[in-house]
Amino acid sequence: MMGLPNVGKSAVFNRFTGLDAMVSNYSGTTVSYAEGTFDIEGETVLLRDAPGIYNIKHPNDEAERVAEKMLDDRPDAVLFVLDALNLESSLNLLLQVMEAGIPTVVALNRTDLMRSRGIKIDHVRLQRALGVPVVPTVALSGDSLDLVRYALSRELGKTIEAVDKKDDAARWERVESIKRATLKALPESNGRMDFLIRPFPGIPIALGVLVLLFAFVIGVGMGLRQYLLLPLFEGGQLFGGLIPFTIPGLFPFIERSVEALTDHAGLQGVLIGEYGFLIKGIEWPFALVLPYVITFYTGISILEDVGYLPRVAVLLDGVLKKIGLNGSSIIPMLLGYGCGIPAIMSTRTLQSRKQRIMVATIVSLAIPCVAQMGAFISLLAERSLLAFIGIFLVSIVAIVLAGLVMDRYQKQKTPFTLMEIPPLLAPKPSILSKKVLFRIKHFVRDGAMPMVIAIAAAALLYELGTLEAAGRALSPVVTGWLNLPEEASTPLLMGIVRRELTVLPFIDMADMLSTAQFFTAALVALFYVPCIAMIATLSKEFSIRTAAGILLLTTFTAFLVGGLFAQLHALLSMTL
């Protein structure tokens, strides 16, 4: 299956295979290809969802190479998803694909949007001009996909004569002539939403939207935690007493059960003690982090589906160029506030390796993931709002500095910006909720589960005294340089597994620490080691050397910045 970027290939793919390829309203959601099977008249067919591309003749990026390779593998048929909103470029790619001499079925997609915009395409004429079946479809609602299936069944196994290859100019001429014959009406866009991509009021609106996004993530997240999850876990009244019914709570129940089952102090410790994984293993991932996962992915998914993010990218492109990035790096960086792994994967859409490494480094170093942000909120926001805002400012300064420094030391030029801005679309609730659910499930499976295991391991090591011994070994750095108590080395060790585990244990040390010490801990946590899964992703996407380099850089920065703050603070409080 092939087509331009952002035309709904993944939606068609999901319809056919029942799988969940990620669907968004911007180019490059599918960066490698997805594979799935479905049935055509009793036969199982393997469907490969190629990344969206504009050309296969002049591969100049990863996606085009992936797509070209898929054609070279000689599939039995090509399902070409043709964008009704963008006939020209679609036809240009389609003609290139047809030159491969493989049976082709065309799905004329997004016909719903086509109609609502007053665009008219004569698909019968289009079919005649192209010489392959053309089926009008609306992929997101699954219309007429059965017709596509039927057309595919007739084309599969046909032999096609090789088509003579055309040069670019001749191909565009043919595109123009097909377009003239089939496109009956193309009304001028009214430009009503153009103000969103003008510097004024576009940039103030963009900043407002981003502030609103984070206010929503933090505010609604805190609300979810306070009024729904805490009462469920610790007991109390749901929704602040709105429902006059007191829930006994999960944790008191677990504690009573464990105490009833065993008097063994060690076993009790592992289960419900300091790092007791029946308590912390549930509280940390589900009460402290999950609320923000839910709100972040709800917010970002809405922005994605509306098609607003590329507009932010274009507005800020010039500014980001000054620090060696470009507008398109905004999307991976924003995704990084959710989770570093999809963020690093999505750097594949960036044009150069320089950009990719820069954005991946920034995401690993200075952008807290949603789990870590949830932890920061729990640690700082309730104690000192100023410290919480401070951490965010430090993070932004670090992004700019990291960009400037890396830009200086990388010889490669920042590639020029050339991108299509997708049409604004109203998000469809059914698609949106599926996507948010998918991402939450992903967090539970790949985020919360490793966290529970890490907490269980920590509980065991704590009871065995190993953590204490490790803490003593690290204590010159922790107590001497960072001015933190010896116990603080435990979160530093746990943080290697999951980023937020560098932060969460400090919450339980609340009585021992001053706000300055809290801030030191938060600084170290912000820059500290990205989690194990991120390091694995970095070495898979780039190289083990790059991953090791980023690991060293982040650890060094963490101790440097945290230590500098602690020492400066100590110096100042002595002189004052």
Add this chain to the structure above:
Amino acid sequence: MEPRKTRTVIDGTIFKTGSIDSLVRGEVAFIHDVPSLSLLASLGIRLGKRVRLISKSVANGPLILSIDNRSVALDRELASQITIRKQR
């Protein structure tokens, strides 16, 4: 007349031509000359195409053009290599 604009004669017709970044917001023009770059062609920036300038981004950011109902962001450096004319 703006300094970057010149006159070109094709088949006896005089065209005012200029670089695409000399357009002002809302102005309409036709592509007169464009470097051969497959992505430019695919985004609709081809000879004779009608373009409208939606905006110029700050800090020397990209031009945003409307071509055939699509919005395309175009780097300034690249834009300086594309010439337009005012009449079809």
